[in-house]
Amino acid sequence: MINKALFTSNTPEWATPQAFFDELNKEFNFNLDPCANTENHKCAMWFNKEEDGLSKSWDNARVFVNPPYGRVLKDWVKKASETRGGVVVMLIPARTDTRYFHDYIYEKENVEIRFLKGRLKFGDGKGSAPFPSMVVIFR
Secondary structure, three states, rough: OOHHHHHHOOOOOOOOHHHHOOOOOOHHOOOOEEEOOOOOOOOEOOOOOOHHHHHOOOOOOEEEEEEOOOOHHHHHHHHHHHOOOOOOEEEOOOOOOOOHHHHEEEEOOOOEEEHHHHHHHOOOOOOOOOOOEEEEEEE
Protein backbone atom coordinates (compact mmCIF):
# COMPACT_ATOMS: atom_id res chain seq x y z
CA MET A 1 0.00 0.00 0.00
CA ILE A 2 1.29 3.44 -0.96
CA ASN A 3 1.32 6.14 1.69
CA LYS A 4 -0.06 9.15 -0.22
CA ALA A 5 1.14 11.52 2.49
CA LEU A 6 4.70 10.91 1.31
CA PHE A 7 3.89 12.47 -2.04
CA THR A 8 2.15 15.61 -0.85
CA SER A 9 3.32 18.76 0.86
CA ASN A 10 1.76 21.78 2.45
CA THR A 11 4.40 23.86 0.71
CA PRO A 12 6.63 23.54 -2.38
CA GLU A 13 9.47 25.17 -0.39
CA TRP A 14 11.93 22.84 1.32
CA ALA A 15 14.59 24.55 3.47
CA THR A 16 18.13 23.46 2.63
CA PRO A 17 19.93 21.66 5.46
CA GLN A 18 22.55 24.14 6.75
CA ALA A 19 25.45 21.67 6.96
CA PHE A 20 24.75 20.53 3.40
CA PHE A 21 24.74 24.13 2.16
CA ASP A 22 27.93 24.93 4.08
CA GLU A 23 29.82 22.15 2.28
CA LEU A 24 28.69 23.40 -1.13
CA ASN A 25 29.47 26.99 -0.14
CA LYS A 26 33.06 26.03 0.72
CA GLU A 27 33.45 24.90 -2.87
CA PHE A 28 31.47 27.60 -4.71
CA ASN A 29 31.43 30.69 -2.42
CA PHE A 30 27.83 31.66 -3.27
CA ASN A 31 26.67 35.26 -3.39
CA LEU A 32 23.03 34.93 -4.55
CA ASP A 33 20.03 32.87 -3.38
CA PRO A 34 17.24 33.76 -5.85
CA CYS A 35 14.38 31.74 -4.32
CA ALA A 36 14.38 32.22 -0.58
CA ASN A 37 12.49 33.84 2.24
CA THR A 38 13.35 35.65 5.46
CA GLU A 39 13.74 32.41 7.41
CA ASN A 40 15.70 30.27 4.96
CA HIS A 41 17.92 32.49 2.77
CA LYS A 42 21.51 31.32 2.53
CA CYS A 43 23.26 34.32 0.96
CA ALA A 44 23.50 38.03 1.72
CA MET A 45 21.78 38.75 -1.61
CA TRP A 46 18.49 36.91 -2.00
CA PHE A 47 15.05 37.25 -3.53
CA ASN A 48 11.74 36.17 -2.08
CA LYS A 49 8.64 34.99 -3.94
CA GLU A 50 7.28 38.53 -4.33
CA GLU A 51 10.58 39.79 -5.77
CA ASP A 52 10.49 36.91 -8.31
CA GLY A 53 14.03 35.62 -8.64
CA LEU A 54 13.13 34.13 -12.03
CA SER A 55 12.75 37.65 -13.44
CA LYS A 56 16.14 38.85 -12.15
CA SER A 57 19.54 38.43 -13.80
CA TRP A 58 21.81 35.73 -12.40
CA ASP A 59 24.56 36.37 -14.94
CA ASN A 60 28.10 36.50 -13.55
CA ALA A 61 26.97 35.47 -10.05
CA ARG A 62 27.69 32.42 -7.89
CA VAL A 63 24.13 31.24 -7.41
CA PHE A 64 22.69 28.68 -5.03
CA VAL A 65 19.20 27.53 -6.00
CA ASN A 66 16.91 25.32 -3.94
CA PRO A 67 13.77 26.06 -5.97
CA PRO A 68 10.13 25.41 -5.15
CA TYR A 69 9.54 21.72 -5.87
CA GLY A 70 6.19 22.11 -7.63
CA ARG A 71 5.25 22.52 -11.26
CA VAL A 72 7.44 25.63 -11.57
CA LEU A 73 10.63 23.64 -10.93
CA LYS A 74 11.17 23.32 -14.67
CA ASP A 75 11.21 27.13 -14.98
CA TRP A 76 14.04 27.40 -12.44
CA VAL A 77 16.06 24.71 -14.23
CA LYS A 78 15.56 26.46 -17.57
CA LYS A 79 16.68 29.78 -16.03
CA ALA A 80 19.82 28.12 -14.62
CA SER A 81 20.64 26.65 -18.04
CA GLU A 82 20.38 30.09 -19.66
CA THR A 83 22.51 31.97 -17.10
CA ARG A 84 25.87 33.16 -18.42
CA GLY A 85 29.09 33.68 -16.50
CA GLY A 86 29.53 32.58 -12.93
CA VAL A 87 28.04 29.30 -11.75
CA VAL A 88 24.57 28.07 -10.77
CA VAL A 89 24.27 25.19 -8.32
CA MET A 90 20.83 23.65 -7.89
CA LEU A 91 19.55 21.25 -5.24
CA ILE A 92 16.61 19.48 -6.85
CA PRO A 93 14.79 16.14 -6.78
CA ALA A 94 16.55 13.46 -8.85
CA ARG A 95 13.75 13.07 -11.37
CA THR A 96 15.59 11.74 -14.39
CA ASP A 97 12.34 10.90 -16.17
CA THR A 98 11.23 14.52 -16.56
CA ARG A 99 11.35 16.56 -19.73
CA TYR A 100 13.33 19.35 -18.01
CA PHE A 101 16.02 16.86 -16.98
CA HIS A 102 16.53 15.82 -20.59
CA ASP A 103 16.05 19.30 -22.10
CA TYR A 104 18.35 21.26 -19.78
CA ILE A 105 20.55 18.92 -17.73
CA TYR A 106 21.34 15.48 -19.15
CA GLU A 107 24.38 15.29 -21.43
CA LYS A 108 24.62 19.07 -21.74
CA GLU A 109 27.94 20.87 -22.01
CA ASN A 110 29.16 22.53 -18.83
CA VAL A 111 26.61 20.70 -16.65
CA GLU A 112 27.68 18.39 -13.83
CA ILE A 113 25.28 16.11 -11.97
CA ARG A 114 25.98 14.85 -8.45
CA PHE A 115 23.48 12.27 -7.23
CA LEU A 116 23.17 12.23 -3.44
CA LYS A 117 23.44 9.02 -1.50
CA GLY A 118 20.43 8.52 0.74
CA ARG A 119 17.78 11.15 1.26
CA LEU A 120 18.10 14.63 2.74
CA LYS A 121 16.22 15.85 5.77
CA PHE A 122 14.98 19.32 4.82
CA GLY A 123 14.46 22.20 7.24
CA ASP A 124 12.63 21.22 10.39
CA GLY A 125 11.41 17.95 8.89
CA LYS A 126 11.18 14.98 11.22
CA GLY A 127 11.91 12.48 8.49
CA SER A 128 13.82 12.31 5.27
CA ALA A 129 12.47 13.58 1.96
CA PRO A 130 10.21 11.15 0.07
CA PHE A 131 12.46 11.52 -2.99
CA PRO A 132 16.16 11.24 -3.88
CA SER A 133 18.02 14.49 -4.57
CA MET A 134 20.76 15.67 -6.88
CA VAL A 135 23.00 18.69 -7.16
CA VAL A 136 23.20 20.09 -10.67
CA ILE A 137 26.00 22.51 -11.50
CA PHE A 138 25.74 24.82 -14.49
CA ARG A 139 29.10 26.42 -15.35
